Amino acid sequence: MKWTGITIILTTILISCKPKEQPYIPTGKEGKGMEKFTVLEYDSTKRIQLDQLKGSKPIVVFYFSPTCPYCRAQTEEFLNNSEKLNDVQLCFLTFTPLSEFRPYYDEFKFKDHPDVIAGVDDQQKFFNYFEITSVPFIAIYDKNKLLKRVINGQTKIKRLKELILK
Numbered sequence: 001m002k003w004t005g006i007t008i009i010l011t012t013i014l015i016s017c018k019p020k021e022q023p024y025i026p027t028g029k030e031g032k033g034m035e036k037f038t039v040l041e042y043d044s045t046k047r048i049q050l051d052q053l054k055g056s057k058p059i060v061v062f063y064f065s066p067t068c069p070y071c072r073a074q075t076e077e078f079l080n081n082s083e084k085l086n087d088v089q090l091c092f093l094t095f096t097p098l099s100e101f102r103p104y105y106d107e108f109k110f111k112d113h114p115d116v117i118a119g120v121d122d123q124q125k126f127f128n129y130f131e132i133t134s135v136p137f138i139a140i141y142d143k144n145k146l147l148k149r150v151i152n153g154q155t156k157i158k159r160l161k162e163l164i165l166k
Contacts, residue, residue, distance in 0.1 A: 025152075030147050034141055035125065036049060036125070037049070037050045037051065040119050041118075048117055048119070050091060055089065057088055057143060058089070058140065058148075059088070060085075060088050060089070061126065061139040062074065062092050062093065063121070063126060063127070063135055063137040063139070064136055065095070066094060066096055066101060066104035070153070070154045071135050071154075076108070077157060078157070079108060079109075085157065085160075086115075088164060090113075090117070092110070092116065093119065094121065095121050096120065097122075101119070136151075148164070151163070
């Protein structure tokens with residue numbers, strides 16, 4: 001039954017894969033603190049709780065599907081420009097099972113980016129909190145872990161930096 005639900009969610013999100021940033025629509029969650037989102041890491045033995053991250057960097061959570069071409073392009077953009085984002089904590093989060101996430105992790109060589117958090121939203125807390133209907137989906141938090149804004153669709157690094165600095 002659980003896999004049926006995941007399959008339906010996956011199909012829905014794949015159908016609504018967005019190529020570019022959509023017009024801004026407030027979520028009503030702006031200015032609120034980060035919820036207790038957890039990331040199940042690659043090896044499935046460790047969870048990271050995002051609201052407990054140390055440091056004073058803004059946090060960008062990129063919610064993606066490994067099969068979405070726009071998510072794949074956004075991943076390349078993030079990782080190929082990581083030096084432009086060294087003042088930001090990047091977190092890649094997906095709803096897919098670890099078995100589908102691991103090849104993506106390996107393909108994009110996340111292990112070569114030790115400052116980037118990447119894993120699975122296996123409890124679907126992030127997905128449900130934001131009621132995500134399409135990917136790529138980006139949530140931008142300030143250094144105090146307060147939500148600044150969300151982006152539906154792919155966006156350029158320059159635009160992302162503008163939004164982080166606002």
